[in-house]
Amino acid sequence: MSYCLLSALPTAAELWPIALPLLAGGSAVYFLLPRPKTYPRWWGAGLSTTALLLGGVLPMLGSGVSPESILFWSFSLLGIVSGVLLVTQHNPARAALAFALVVLSTCGLFLLLAAPFLMAATIIIYAGAIIVTFLFVIMLAQPRGMSDADDRSREPGLATLTGFLLLGTLLFVLVGYSQKLQDNRLGVDRLIERTREVAALNDRMAMDEKIGKGWEDDELFKQFSGVFKSRGDWKDLDDRRAQVAIAWSTIDPLDPKAVEASRARLGELIALGEIARDRLAWLPMATETPLSDLSGAPPVREFERVRRDAAGLPRMPADNAAYLGRSLFTDFLLPVELGGSLLLVATVGAIAIAFRRS
């Protein structure tokens, strides 16, 4: 259970569900990119539909449907489709419209990610940007006919190959890593299940036998230790596991209360396993950031003390705009000032560049 990138690479069976939609999408973009003699439009349309079906719709149907997932998949499908349109449209005015759709679907994803202020700010700012782009297109666009700028591509094959190689690498690592995490979580689940079975027994001798006889050739405590030692930052869990193991071995089997005491120790072991499972399921909290509580959940050291909602995600402050403002003007005060200066410099620069000398 090592966590380096190489071990996170997927196997051949996991490879095809990513590689097939990537191939279809890559060739769709290649065929759709503008050229003097265009390929038939339905080639690109068919290939991109195939890619979206294989890469988006089928995984969605397979992963279970909830309101959140429906919203997520529709926003991301809209965003990706309009992204492809933006890249492949000949007409820059239509490309600007497609970009507006990309921004809108990104804003939908922001809402799903509990960032309503970002959603509003992005819509307001990019609406202005898109309108200005439209003005530029209307001002500068060639009146009619085909032009070098709009109807030719620079090396469409190489560009598509580069892009989709990068995308493939990113997706393989992302999917492989998350699969690995899920496998480890299932392994911890099996260990917990096993411990529960042991705790259900009514005799200390039988418990000892069941633990010692082992499961996959190892003693139960050693199995837990193996899981905890697989992560460098889980030393606290392994130390607590060692304490439980010592307490377990000091229980006298002939004591009439031995079964209760053993069950209590096994309960502690189960609790440790559940902590490990939660740590595998969710990102670790930032523990060593110099930021204040205003930037979100206080940087508590214990992972287990973070408040979570029903789905298991850490809670965000309800008053998003207020907390974001406090965070910006306390923790990020210097960057805010720098950003303001950058805006000023950019304004001066834009005027200086666009000024008509004559």
Place this chain on the structure above:
Amino acid sequence: MTALPLYHYLMVGAVLFVLGLIGFLARRNLIVMFLCVEMMLQGVAINLAAFARYRGNLQGQAFVLFIVTVAACEAAIALALILMLYRRRHSLDASKWQDLREAGEEATEDMEPLPPSPRLPVYPHLTPAGLEPEHRAEESHV
């Protein structure tokens, strides 16, 4: 009820980023290239917001706000540059500026001719009928 895994959002961000990259590399219209760069920034913004959500703090959202700031600066500068470049070459084609390429690189030429642009419709030119009446100087009534 389980939440969507984080990597779903990261994948969407990666796809948007790569599409923008392809557009930036392949397209030749300066305005479309600019839009593609903005789309790459959107992909990055999704990543940051997703990490902020799954870590439960606001740092990622603050970063996205800075991205928006820098994108606004970039838009101002880029559109000013596009305007200036258009004035010099009277075209939005980025390849019109390939004489700025590295020394020793060969110039790329467009071998494939563009199909002829559709003929403009010829409207009948009517000769003006009648004569324009003579304009008299106004008499003063004062």
